[in-house]
Amino acid sequence: MATVLYYSNTSPPSRTVRMVAGILGLELELRALTAVARDQDTPELTKKNPMRSVPLLEESDYCLADSHAIIVYLHEKYGKEAHAHLFPSDSRKRATINQRLHFDCGILFPRLRAVLAPTFWGKLTELSKSMKINLEDGYRTLEAYLSKTAYVADDVLTLADISIYSTVSSMDGIYPVDVKKYPKLKQWLLTMSQKDFCQMYNEPGREELVTKITTMMANNKHNQTSKL
Ligand SMILES: N[C@@H](CCC(=O)N[C@@H](CS)C(=O)NCC(=O)O)C(=O)O
Structure with missing residues (x-):
């Protein structure tokens, strides 16, 4: 099958x-x-x-x-x-991973999508103040999680890291994570980016998306100013 x-x-x-x-x-x-x-x-x-x-x-x-x-x-x-280890049977470990997955699904990814959609529609020329506040808030939450454990839900890699990494590695290309404010998050991004599965299945698409979004924002700006 x-x-x-x-x-x-x-x-x-x-x-x-x-x-x-x-x-x-x-x-x-x-x-x-x-x-x-x-x-x-x-x-x-x-x-x-x-x-x-x-x-x-x-x-x-x-x-x-x-x-x-x-x-x-x-x-x-x-x-x-x-x-x-990616999704252990221990109830509390699994519950924490589930919470992080819900955090990605309900909070982090929609904040990235709020940037992507209006850019693709030709409307967004740069990140608004509220978009930046929302992205920063996501980074702040992740820094707090990573201050407790080496990975986002445990001291070992779990499904939560993989899910959150695809979102945050894309965000980082559009609104870079400040190493001074979020050193643990920056280190985690680096650690994740070096893993074989990230190199193979995440990085090419991430590059493509970031290039597309930054180019489209510049084009949107050009199109909007030339209409004035
Ligand atoms: N929570 C969903 C989000 C899926 C999602 O929004 N995917 C986007 C592409 S990145 C999409 O299909 N957008 C078209 C739409 O939602 O109409 C998931 O994790 O699969």
Whole structure:
């Protein structure tokens, strides 16, 4: 049975799923979509995923959306003993990882998306004050987590690091993490960026997204001033 992933390279949550699949040694049948062009809105895909988002996982007649739900499913289904630390069975450790995953899904990623969407629509020319405050607040929270443990939820790498890294490595390219204010976060970003699975499945898409966003902001500015 093939495990199909509808994804986009520039999409942070898509990269999360590819990183976890890579660690688990699971081969994915990849179907690339351009989310900005709304490739995911076809009737066929809308039926499979009413949220009309990427990533989307499909195994026979089973479909699952949302990277956070997908990585937990993949770990449960395909994880071996060597992968137990990524999502341990200890109730409190698992609860902390779940909290961090919800933090990424409900707070961090929407704050990045709030920058990406208006940029793609041709509206945003630079980060607003409130966008910067929201990104800073995310960095501050992560610095606090990383002051307690070496990784974001534990002293070892967990699913939470992989999920949060795809989001924050993209944020860092658009609004750099200040090493003086957030030294632990900066170090964690560096440590994560050197891992094989990040090099292989995150960094190329992250580069592409950051270049696209910074170029589009400059173009938006040019287009808006030339209309004046
Ligand atoms: N919480 C979701 C977020 C997915 C998401 O918003 N993906 C973006 C691409 S990065 C997308 O599909 N945007 C199109 C849309 O939401 O309509 C996840 O983790 O999978």
